[in-house]
Amino acid sequence: MPLLIISIIANYIFGLKIDKYKNNDNKKKNTLIVAIIFNILFLGVFKYTNFITDNINTIFNTAINIPIIPLPIGISFYTFQAMSYVIDVYRKDGKVQRNIFNLALYISMFPQLVAGPIVRYQSVDDQITHREHNMDKFNLGMERFIRGLFKKVIISNSVGELSTLIYSLSSYQMSVSVAWLGAIAYTLQIYFDFSGYSDMAIGLGKMLGFEFLENFNYPYISKSVSEFWRRWHISLGSWFRDYIYIPLGGNRVSNIKVYRNLSIVWLVTGIWHGASWNFVIWGIYFGLFIMAERLFLQKLLNKLPNFIQHVYLLIIVIFGWVLFSKPDLKSAIDYMKIMLGVSDYPFINGYTTFYINQYALELTIAIILSTPVIKYTKSTIKGRKISKTINVLKPLVLFSLFIITTIYLVNSTFNPFIYFNF
Template identity: 55%
Template sequence: MVFSNLVFIFAFLPVVLFVYFLANKASKNIILLIASLIFYAWGEPTYVFLMIFSMVMNYSFGLLIDRLSDKPRQKKYALAFAIIGNLAILGFFKYAGFIVTNLNRLLGLTLEIEPIALPIGISFFTFQAMSYVIDVYRKDAAVQKSFVSLSLYIALFPQLVAGPIVRYNTVADQIKKRFVNLDKFTDGVKRFIIGLAKKVLLANSFGEIADAIFSTPATELSVASAWLGILAYTLQIYFDFSGYSDMAIGLGKMFGFDFLENFNYPYIAKSVTEFWRRWHISLGAWFRDYVYIPLGGNRQGSAKTIRNLLIVWTITGFWHGASWTFIAWGFYYGLFIVMERLGFSKLLSKLWTPLQHVYLLLVVMIGWVFFRADQFSYSFQFLQAMAGIGGNAGLDTTAIIYWNDFWYVFLLGMIFSTPVAIWVKSRLGEQWQPVLSVVTPVVYLMLMVSSMLLLVNSTYNPFIYFRF
């Protein structure tokens, strides 16, 4: 089940909210846990047992690590087994086919493996579970002795399938005790509507264009079509993922949870380093705290810092998908971040500010080509089309039609990928507050109604990050 689904909006969510607020305080976590398992089982009835196994495993390892607190060696072994267990689950379901295929190519083997359906959100809930046992090991978090509470942390449906990746110590107190008042609930509804509008009104529109252009042989694309396609995908993936994060944060508020922000207008960044401080913030923080710093971070000299950065970013790419194009995408960003760390950022900072933005957007859009394409051959052909090499250097009918039909969607996408609304609101004085108090509810209502109309009349409603 996805948030941008009529069944979720008009059936699942109202029922869960009704039962949740009728229940007494002692039952609320149990109700949320049951609802979360039903939410996951809706589309993954078999894999809900995999999630339950993950809950049991990590709950047990957390207790064991805490019990061995005065036995450092055994405690370290317990942590190692916990990490291996989580990575084994993730590796089998997400990477087994990739590993077998590459072993066959490398060693000339003929190993066979049946295609394995990827459990939705496995990368997200596995990383959350690992962060819990690691934090218990480090004594950054107290062990959770309630199985229901830990299970709710792992399975909580607002952030279950696509994040943000919630650290246990940021919500441990909220799992135990939280409150919801009318203002907080209203803020949650508003945030959910904003996320839904991003997803349905913008991301889905861009997705149709990107899918059509990327399904065309790259050698047949004109320069205009190639650039229009990657611009559409650049906006689609932002509004798709940030919209889902907005909906997750909004849903969390409705139930009394405060999740950390996951996006902060990444396309206004002026460097790759800044971009990754603004994009998928929870994932970047996870890799920083659990991979980069344990490797030594930047504390062991320039050579090892470069090594650590390249390792982390290569793993980041691999986290996104079992494909060499994802690995290359991660390594590609690692190279730019290393280059900026070695001094390019100082040179970059001296450039005219618009040129810094152009640099960042070019790097990101080229990176999205590898992220979107399934094969290196298509990626390089698409980049050639963008550069006007070996293809049609002029306008073509496809580009003209898409631009004529969707120019206003592109304009809205480019505007709202920046904090322009926040800027405008901050510039309005007190005299505008009465007007805003009337206009704002109307705007939210229009966004909700428009989103509903599109959901009713369209069958196109993909979600990019489900495959991660």
């Protein structure tokens, strides 16, 4: 709480100063630079100090000893929102907040404070003081919240149990197929975990009169890495695009500078996700594929059948999530070796068949719901007699889902939110 309050007060002052110097470009620009440096250092001290110190000790064989700094909940998200505020005021994309409580409302927006989506200041500027409350919006918000809760508690937690079980297996219990099963389970878990949280945040916001932008758009149906990142964690991608990539020149510069800009954005994307070399390599990994697609790979992919393009994307993403999910780089590489069959492990063993039998239903439901099947079905039957029946049953179904998920939530001790770590 003290850190959140410091962030609010500091950025409130920066916003006032930028507005004060609106007719003096040099002072206004210098104030913005100071604000950005403050926010980056603010995030860096509490998120990356231990990581930097450990690497200095390793490289220079020193013994610098500092206390372990706990990662404050939500600091990555509310720091980026604070930066969005000062940048938007500087660009005149949003008006300065002279009421500190209005700014505090924006930076500490409780529905999405701890795990996103990142709400851009320009998108809620007017809503802070002027927003509409009505029962239709409240009902839509409740529906969205329940859907998100169902995604998180029933689907993500179920496949998450499977990925946790497989990731904790001893080496003699592993096989190529069980390694793939664990990676696929984690791929589904992180999608339903984070998209479920985003649905709950968007739903809560709507219940309070706010309209937050969408954060996911069925990313696993993508046919390229570039498309995947237009559909996954949309709020973060648009933040990096508008506040880093475009100011660096975006696509409007020479090819060499475009690839430089992409390299910077994806390095920062990896670092933003965590203080570990896993995340740095993970960001570079996706950045390299995006650059390769821009350079030549996308033209080759366009000549292939859609199914092959989907398979290409899913393989890239699954290996990416292995890199993302493991505690260190060595364990990630060792796990990938098992998946690729380069280690001395059998292709299939009893654990594979056991876990498939145990979790077949959960995996099937998760795979189906990660695609827009229900969305297309609803649009197909819209206007027909059956749609009227569905509208009548909908409140009952939603209420039942809410009761079921609440029961699961109360009885379960396995409720990790993956993006709380960031």
